[in-house]
Amino acid sequence: MDMDILANLSVGFGIALSPYTLMLAVIGCFLGTIIGALPGLGPSNGVAILIPLTFTLGLDATSALVLMTSVYYGAMYGGRISSILLNIPGDEPALMTTLDGYPMAKQGRAGDALVISGVASFVGAFLATVGLMLLAPLLANVAYLFGPAEYFALYLLAFCTLGGIASNNQAKAALASCIGLGIAMIGLDNQSGMPRFTYGNLHLMDGVDFLVAIVGLFAVAEVFFFIESHGKNTSIGVVLDKVRVPWRDLRACTGTMIRASGVGFVAGVLPGAGASLGSFLAYMSEKSIAGAKGKFGTGAPRGVAAPEAGNNAAAGGALVPMLTLGVPGSGTTAVLLALLMTLNITPGPTLFTDRPDVVWGLIASLLIANFVLLAMNVPMVKIFVKVLMVPPAVLLPGVTMISFVGIYSLSGSYFDLTLMVAFGVLGYVLRKLDIPTVPVILGILLGNNMEDALRRAMILSDGDVSFLFSSPISIGLWVAAVAGFIAPMFLRGVLKKPQAVTD
Amino acid sequence: MASDRVFGAVVILVALAYIASAFQIQASFMSDPMGSKTFPVIIGVVAALCGGVMVFKPDEEPDWPGLATVGALAITVVVMVGYAYALKPLGFLIPTAITATILSYQIQNRPVFAVLTGLGLSIGLFVIFKYALGLGLVPVPKGWF
Numbered sequence: 076m077d078m079d080i081l082a083n084l085s086v087g088f089g090i091a092l093s094p095y096t097l098m099l100a101v102i103g104c105f106l107g108t109i110i111g112a113l114p115g116l117g118p119s120n121g122v123a124i125l126i127p128l129t130f131t132l133g134l135d136a137t138s139a140l141v142l143m144t145s146v147y148y149g150a151m152y153g154g155r156i157s158s159i160l161l162n163i164p165g166d167e168p169a170l171m172t173t174l175d176g177y178p179m180a181k182q183g184r185a186g187d188a189l190v191i192s193g194v195a196s197f198v199g200a201f202l203a204t205v206g207l208m209l210l211a212p213l214l215a216n217v218a219y220l221f222g223p224a225e226y227f228a229l230y231l232l233a234f235c236t237l238g239g240i241a242s243n244n245q246a247k248a249a250l251a252s253c254i255g256l257g258i259a260m261i262g263l264d265n266q267s268g269m270p271r272f273t274y275g276n277l278h279l280m281d282g283v284d285f286l287v288a289i290v291g292l293f294a295v296a297e298v299f300f301f302i303e304s305h306g307k308n309t310s311i312g313v314v315l316d317k318v319r320v321p322w323r324d325l326r327a328c329t330g331t332m333i334r335a336s337g338v339g340f341v342a343g344v345l346p347g348a349g350a351s352l353g354s355f356l357a358y359m360s361e362k363s364i365a366g367a368k369g370k371f372g373t374g375a376p377r378g379v380a381a382p383e384a385g386n387n388a389a390a391g392g393a394l395v396p397m398l399t400l401g402v403p404g405s406g407t408t409a410v411l412l413a414l415l416m417t418l419n420i421t422p423g424p425t426l427f428t429d430r431p432d433v434v435w436g437l438i439a440s441l442l443i444a445n446f447v448l449l450a451m452n453v454p455m456v457k458i459f460v461k462v463l464m465v466p467p468a469v470l471l472p473g474v475t476m477i478s479f480v481g482i483y484s485l486s487g488s489y490f491d492l493t494l495m496v497a498f499g500v501l502g503y504v505l506r507k508l509d510i511p512t513v514p515v516i517l518g519i520l521l522g523n524n525m526e527d528a529l530r531r532a533m534i535l536s537d538g539d540v541s542f543l544f545s546s547p548i549s550i551g552l553w554v555a556a557v558a559g560f561i562a563p564m565f566l567r568g569v570l571k572k573p574q575a576v577t578d
Numbered sequence: 579m580a581s582d583r584v585f586g587a588v589v590i591l592v593a594l595a596y597i598a599s600a601f602q603i604q605a606s607f608m609s610d611p612m613g614s615k616t617f618p619v620i621i622g623v624v625a626a627l628c629g630g631v632m633v634f635k636p637d638e639e640p641d642w643p644g645l646a647t648v649g650a651l652a653i654t655v656v657v658m659v660g661y662a663y664a665l666k667p668l669g670f671l672i673p674t675a676i677t678a679t680i681l682s683y684q685i686q687n688r689p690v691f692a693v694l695t696g697l698g699l700s701i702g703l704f705v706i707f708k709y710a711l712g713l714g715l716v717p718v719p720k721g722w723f
Contacts, residue, residue, distance in 0.1 A: 131713060246631035250589060253625035257596060260621070264603075264614045271603050271614060272596075295658070299651055302684045303643050468686040469695050472678040475658070476703050483665055484713050492662030496655060503651075507640045508585055526617040530610055538611035 080208060087435030090137060091443055099142045100440050104447045107149020112462045113470060114157045117166030118150035119406040120297060123289045124474060126414050127481030136418045137433050141440040143414050147407055148200060148444050151350075151390045152452045155192040155383055156459055160185060160315060166406070168350035168386045171358040175371060175378030182374050186318040191376050192383040193452040194325055195332050197445060199384035202336040203343065203391025204441045210344070211427070211434070214399040218424035223531035224543045228552035230525040233346040233402045236559035238514050240352055245564060247510040255518015256525070258283050265527055278490040285413050285519045287482055287491050291498025292512045294478045299503040301471045315460050320453070321376070328380040331361050339385030343392025346402040350389040357385025391441070398422050398434060401524070406513040412520055581639055586632030589625060597622035650684050657681070669718040675700035
């Protein structure tokens with residue numbers, strides 16, 4: 076078994092160390108760090124608007140995957156820069172980093188906070204990539220035992236946990252999933268070939284392109300929010316003077332980083348839970364270990380190290396269910412799943428046997444990308460800090476143009492562009508009403524697979540519904556799904572999210 | 579309160595229409611025990627239930643923008659749709675410059691800055707898309723210059 080991993084890894088490094096792939100990884104890390112650092116452009120948005128462009132470049136599957144996962148890892152690193160210096164989290168998981176990062180920056184320790192969080196990101200991402208390497212092949216073997224009934228339960232679990240944890244209201248989370256699933260039904264029925272919900276519109280025959288939906292719901296909706304706020308909630312930020320390596324703090328944080336990585340990785344592996352839960356649990360557990368003496372929330376170095384290690388470990392962990400089962404663990408991995416589907420790669424256990432070059436090339440690139448990112452984010456962090464000065468009045472129009480050109484060059488149709496704007500409006504209204512948008516994306520991505528699984532299960536059992544609960548695996552998944560949906564209702568009072576620091 | 583109730587009611591209506599239209603799906607001669615209708619109907623029912631919960635247990639009212647901002651957002655939507663339709667017949671440079679200027683002005687009311695942003699983004703992105711990424715964009719319609 077161990078020999079297998081080493082042999083596979085050497086195949087992977089053979090691919091990843093080619094000058095071309097290496098170049099893509101470096102470009103991806105650089106772009107990703109910028110995207111993460113830009114206030115108002117989180118990892119999901121950034122990866123979403125880059126996918127159509129990557130696709131039109133005509134890269135092969137491995138190259139495209141290496142480029143985009145480097146962007147993904149880079150954005151997770153870069154997100155901490157705007158969290159610490161501007162008190163603006165790029166996305167949900169980065170919120171925890173602002174809690175101690177921004178107070179540290181206000182005390183004149185911005186450089187220290189950036190270095191500590193950079194090293195913590197490295198530890199988290201590195202350990203998670205090792206974890207991915209060890210766990211993914213094992214889970215791929217288990218995944219072979221999955222039949223249609225198990226897959227149906229697994230998809231349900233993903234919707235339940237994602238909705239249950241990410242939202243403040245279960246009904247709204249379930250509604251978001253239904254909107255996505257309902258949209259996925261549009262187009263030709265996979266099994267019978269009959270059109271559904273197309274109302275005679277030829278554009279709808281192929282269904283709604285998930286990239287159009289993703290770019291609309293994430294990027295275009297963000298533009299509307301900036302117009303509403305006039306870019307005003309971009310607070311003034313803190314100046315960064317000298318960057319030195321605070322060795323004493325780093326040594327004091329070693330235990331925190333390792334524990335937080337473990338917590339984050341496990342949270343990331345859970346389908347649907349993802350990075351937000353990872354950084355949240357990592358922060359809260361370290362806070363309770365440190366106790367009152369830890370001074371969490373007032374600029375404690377460990378309060379910066381914990382969520383960053385947890386966040387990045389969860390990002391790596393989220394790749395495990397995404398690659399082995401085709402079920403993403405977070406918004407950004409949902410976007411990466413969209414990338415795989417665009418490239419015609421079907422994630423799942425067979426990916427590990429049929430396309431080992433893709434899987435192990437990707438894992439090796441992630442290991443390399445981590446070292447590249449450590450170099451970019453600790454000694455070269457000052458370059459990326461400059462990115463924060465891009466005003467929203469330039470950034471958001473730019474994001475819009477890139478979104479339009481990306482979708483336009485992908486499909487060349489007015490209909491898709493108009494649909495993208497419509498998804499932007501939908502995304503704005505949903506977010507205003509506190510309805511999460513990630514389940515909508517997940518629904519559009521997984522809807523057809525979920526229906527296929529259910530229909531194949533019904534064919535196998537000749538219409539007997541009890542077949543859905545007939546194996547220990549599927550019963551376990553159903554129980555987890557119900558628990559994942561209901562438990563947050565009761566835990567919401569206990570696990571109250573800390574409020575962001577205000578000036 | 580009211581927003582959730584209104585949205586919930588809209589969800590119920592849309593879900594009912596969705597279910598009704600699911601029943602209209604033509605059956606095929608190759609049928610499986612579940613058919614093409616069942617899953618969409620389940621989705622519609624669950625969505626309608628969620629809408630019902632929103633009507634009867636609404637959350638606090640969100641912070642809706644004022645009329646002026648709603649107007650600005652409506653203009654933005656119109657401009658974006660217009661941009662979508664202008665991109666092919668009018669080429670990349672001119673529609674992009676105009677749209678980016680308007681969007682930039684909507685975010686921060688600084689006219690000169692907005693015009694410079696529009697021009698800069700239009701030319702800068704064209705160079706990147708055309709020469710660095712090799713996308714087949716048309717700068718201006720044929721025969722204009």
